[in-house]
Amino acid sequence: MTKKPKNLPENMTDDDWPIKAYRNQDFMMSREGRGMRILSEFIEPEARFEKEMVSDTIVFFGSARTRPRDVALQAVDSAKKHGGDMDRAKTTLEMSAYYEDARELSKRLTLWSKGLKGRAKRFVVCTGGGPGIMEAANRGASEAKGMSIGLNISLPHEQSGNPYISRNLAFKFHYFFMRKFWFAYLAKAIIVFPGGFGTIDEFFELMTLVSTKKMGKKLPVLLYGSEYWDNVMNLDTMVKFGTLSPGDLDLFNRADNVDDAFDFITDALSKHHLNQPGGAF
Numbered sequence: 001m002t003k004k005p006k007n008l009p010e011n012m013t014d015d016d017w018p019i020k021a022y023r024n025q026d027f028m029m030s031r032e033g034r035g036m037r038i039l040s041e042f043i044e045p046e047a048r049f050e051k052e053m054v055s056d057t058i059v060f061f062g063s064a065r066t067r068p069r070d071v072a073l074q075a076v077d078s079a080k081k082h083g084g085d086m087d088r089a090k091t092t093l094e095m096s097a098y099y100e101d102a103r104e105l106s107k108r109l110t111l112w113s114k115g116l117k118g119r120a121k122r123f124v125v126c127t128g129g130g131p132g133i134m135e136a137a138n139r140g141a142s143e144a145k146g147m148s149i150g151l152n153i154s155l156p157h158e159q160s161g162n163p164y165i166s167r168n169l170a171f172k173f174h175y176f177f178m179r180k181f182w183f184a185y186l187a188k189a190i191i192v193f194p195g196g197f198g199t200i201d202e203f204f205e206l207m208t209l210v211s212t213k214k215m216g217k218k219l220p221v222l223l224y225g226s227e228y229w230d231n232v233m234n235l236d237t238m239v240k241f242g243t244l245s246p247g248d249l250d251l252f253n254r255a256d257n258v259d260d261a262f263d264f265i266t267d268a269l270s271k272h273h274l275n276q277p278g279g280a281f
Contacts, residue, residue: 062133062193106140
């Protein structure tokens with residue numbers, strides 16, 4: 001028999017020893033318990049999505065560092081008064097336009113999806129659950145009085161969930177690959193706002209699935225903000241050197257304003273998914 005631990009779980013007494021395997025935290029957090037932890041990050045979200053009748057999603061990717069316009073204006077004012085970094089403050093203000101666009105686009109898409117018939121909740125806004133663009137999208141959905149999903153991740157420098165995520169649809173993952181699975185599994189559209197390493201990683205991984213036809217469903221992908229993305233990624237160069245086929249650049253679209261983005265997403269969803277059940281790959 002294994003040695004009894006010094007501290008049993010709160011709701012257990014000495015009479016509960018020996019402990020059942022699934023209540024043994026030493027085992028569950030060990031290398032041997034990794035398979036159970038991974039499986040739980042598949043089964044537990046699936047159960048919650050089913051309970052909340054979430055059929056499919058519209059996923060927003062983007063930087064956690066993008067600030068709302070009012071916060072950015074305060075940064076500019078502070079820099080003026082206290083001799084701060086004015087260039088950085090002005091850049092923060094310029095980038096805040098993406099926060100406000102993500103917020104408005106999410107609000108409009110949520111209002112549109114709420115008007116669809118049926119009991120299942122279709123095309124629910126889904127984000128990584130953090131600040132910045134993620135917060136903006138969850139916020140827009142909340143302002144439309146709709147539900148939204150936050151797939152957060154535990155990080156060394158803790159990323160806390162934003163306050164606009166629907167209470168029953170706030171998740172925290174340990175494994176990036178399981179989090180990415182849930183981004184892709186229910187997604188029926190992807191909108192990629194300006195972002196850093198994480199955003200680019202998410203975009204390229206999904207484009208890999210689409211281009212290799214591992215994604216069996218039609219997945220409209222939209223890059224939002226041509227000025228930013230044209231400076232960050234010169235994909236035409238990849239075509240020039242033969243590492244991408246010319247047709248690969250037709251696997252996604254671009255938009256620079258909320259109206260165009262809304263029209264593209266709703267048209268694509270109406271064409272490819274509106275009369276189809278929600279679901280996966």
